[in-house]
Amino acid sequence: MSKISSVLIDLSGTLHIEELAIPGAPAALELLRKHVHVKFVTNTTKESQNLLYQRVRNCGFQIEKHEIFTSLSAARDLIIRNKYRPFFILDDKAMEDFEGIPTEDPNAVLIGLAPEKFNDSTMTAAFRLIKEKNASLIAIHKGRYYQKKDGLHLGPGAYVSGLEYANGVEAKVVGKPEKLFFESALKTLDPNVDFSTAVMIGDDVNDDVLGAIKTGMRAILVKTGKFRSGDESKVKNVASSFVEAVNMIIENKVESD
């Protein structure tokens, strides 16, 4: 097996759960850094890089802010690459990641999670931009719904689907498990990266593991966070936690799926 050069690591559920580090994970990360390049990857629609960074630091991990690559970072990359001037339907907290992006005369609609902005006038504004100005539709991700303290809430996927239907277009989705997401994250480590030498570590069998495998990477599923029994049967490389995953990488025991 070719030697592993780069590792993408999921945050929540893999390195930490809320404010607590997975036992042994901070030391394991230090060890891993001696062997490979790392990047931290996560789907978020409202937490800026800065906010995530503070949380991971508070759990005891030695990381730098620029090492975190989120679905918002992927969106930012896509926007810059395509010279998009987006109409943002996004939580104010996430806007921090889009500083300096021009927004006048929009040629794109970017949808994240901002329930209070989902009303008929925002949707019609987005609809018109796509219909009349040929604006591109970009989704941070297409979550169906999510749980809040007071119950279930429609996720951004609902609104993205509504606009797709009304305009007869397909949105570009930028978060995990999209191929583009993993590619963009890896290319920040090495623009000429060989995907088969890269490994993804995560607790979400679909968004982290199977998504990365589709991109041509190898992947390890950790049995922490949102892992559910039965998930392990869908993939080759399974570790009890991030600590064991690091050992598998150092010992070059990560198989291709």
Added chain:
Amino acid sequence: MHLEEQKVRWAAGHESEEMDERVRQRRSEEGGNGVKKKKKRKDLYQHSKVKFLSNAKGNSNRNVARRLQRLGIDVREEDVITPAPVVAQYCRENELRPHLFVRDDVLEYFDGIETTSPNCVVMGEVEEGFSFDRINRAFRVLIDMPKPLLITMGNGKFFQRVDGPCIDVGAFAAALKFSTNCEVLNIGKPSRFYFEQGMNALGLKPEEIVMVGDDLMSDVGGAQACGMRGIQVRTGKWRPDFEKMPVTPDLTADCLFDAVKHIADNGFRL
């Protein structure tokens, strides 16, 4: 064509409020034609039965008719067909207990229908009073159902308003379907069930009926799929690129008046 000997009967599509405004504007611009137009309209009523089959879902039939009358269009309430009363009847016949996501103006049609512990969601006008909370309530009702059912009044992508196109109920139905995997039942054009309401009201066979409307897929295509003929008018949401679309109207006319004139001039044949 064997139909040519028959008199063409007609179901004219009622256009949205904003379109009516345009019709009115055009009329005042073409003031000299007023008398001729009145004559044509009289001809139309004399020679044909007319029903107004609309997807208007935010107003009662009474208010739809009144609005048209205010614009000088000769419409009786009993000739107006809109989805809300049809949906209410469907709920009664199928023992459905709807969660109502509709405007107050059409609530009267649902009088007497049980709405506690809902087993479907009925969605109508979403333009006014629409907020995240309202659609999220509908979402929560659907996601809690063993077999979620969403009844929509039309599945339009957008409707035309004076200030531009506005997103329509179909988009919100697609949103709810994506998140709840619900079954979506459209009671509005272009559903066959809804066109049948119009045919029954006219008491005519489909081949005796012509539908006139501005929505190529919903009005013209929907009518043709039911065996009627469809006339496209170049007003409202009409776009030049309609000609590249998979539906071919039996006639395309600049406006309703021209469509009527064409038929009247041909001895009520199409």
